[in-house]
Amino acid sequence: MTVKETIDYIQSLIKNIDTETGIYEDRFIWKVFTTAKAKVLTSRLRRFNTLLRTDYTTICIKLETSLSHECECFVHGCKVMKSIHPIPKYLTNRNVGTLSIFSPLNNKSYTEIDQEDWLYYKDHDVYKNELLFSIVNDHIILWNSKSDLLLISAVWEDITELQDIQDCDNSYFNCLNFMKKDVNLPADLFHNAIQIVFDQLNLPLQLKEDQTNDSNAEITQ
Numbered sequence: 298m299t300v301k302e303t304i305d306y307i308q309s310l311i312k313n314i315d316t317e318t319g320i321y322e323d324r325f326i327w328k329v330f331t332t333a334k335a336k337v338l339t340s341r342l343r344r345f346n347t348l349l350r351t352d353y354t355t356i357c358i359k360l361e362t363s364l365s366h367e368c369e370c371f372v373h374g375c376k377v378m379k380s381i382h383p384i385p386k387y388l389t390n391r392n393v394g395t396l397s398i399f400s401p402l403n404n405k406s407y408t409e410i411d412q413e414d415w416l417y418y419k420d421h422d423v424y425k426n427e428l429l430f431s432i433v434n435d436h437i438i439l440w441n442s443k444s445d446l447l448l449i450s451a452v453w454e455d456i457t458e459l460q461d462i463q464d465c466d467n468s469y470f471n472c473l474n475f476m477k478k479d480v481n482l483p484a485d486l487f488h489n490a491i492q493i494v495f496d497q498l499n500l501p502l503q504l505k506e507d508q509t510n511d512s513n514a515e516i517t518q
Contacts, residue, residue, distance in 0.1 A: 298487075300457060300476050303330060307494060314500055321498075331455040333493035335388060337486045338452060342390045348452055351481045355450040356463040357401060357470035358382065360439065378442060383435035385458035387451035396451040398430060398437065400444060401469035407439070407447075415440050456480075 298306060304323045307330065311321065342348055363379035388395045399406040407428040410418055415431070418424040419441065429440045437447065446467055453459060457475045465472035482490060495502035 298480055299478060300327065300480065303327075303480050307491065310491070310495075310502065311498070311500065314495075314502060326494075327457070328455070329494050329497050330490060333490040333497070334480065334482060334486075335454045336493060337482075337489045339388055339390070341486070342388060342395075342452075346390065348388075348395070349481075352452045353395070353450050354453055354456055354459065354473075354478075355448055355470070356459050356473065357467050358437075358447050358449055358462055359464045360437070360445050360447060363438075378439040378444060380437040380447070382462035384432065384437055384449070385462070386454045388454065394451070396432075396449065398447050398449045400428075400442075401446050401448050401467065402444075404448075407442075410440075412438070 304326050307326050308321070308323070338348065338352060359381050360378040361381050363377055364375070384396070394409075396409075397406060405428060407430045408424070410424075410429050410431055412431045412433050415429070418427075418429055428442050430442075431438045431440065437449070439447075446464065446469065448470060456478060459473070460475045463472055464470075480487070492502060
């Protein structure tokens with residue numbers, strides 16, 4: 298199901314369960330669903346320590362030159378590359394994030410470090426030749442690269458938040474319409490997420506097991 302189809306599906310379930318229930322705004326329904334989706338994916342991540350490739354979404358973003366002190370760097374005056382937009386929230390497992398970033402030119406990956414460790418790494422025999430980045434105030438900071446484009450991939454909590462931060466003027470990656478993107482949940486996890494949504498809304502719901510694996514749950518009669 299796409300984002301819009303998921304919202305419409307939940308709205309239809311609400312109407313079938315209780316015709317007197319007030320109408321919820323689509324944005325509210327989607328926010329509740331993304332919270333539920335994150336919960337079931339986090340549970341699977343903690344259990345198996347991995348997620349499916351289809352759980353990840355990759356986009357291209359732009360960066361701009363910024364002074365290090367603008368990103369609260371303790372070394373004032375150096376120039377860094379900084380993502381123009383804040384990076385949306387993504388899933389983590391035991392403080393290890395699902396985010397990875399790499400160059401659109403050669404697919405070379407960047408290594409994440411803590412902001413305060415930059416001075417140590419820049420002179421390190423091993424890491425000084427690595428491409429290094431940090432997340433500072435929700436922005437990506439490239440410490441030793443002048444690239445103004447990046448590919449970023451993660452299991453995002455809300456994929457619709459990627460819509461306005463993706464760069465659509467590059468020749469490396471196609472722009473995506475996230476309202477038409479599939480939510481990419483297997484049928485069992487989709488049902489679990491729907492159940493969590495209705496628990497959050499304090500509405501009763503029982504779903505039949507989906508034998509067709511098409512993520513189309515049915516209400517138990």
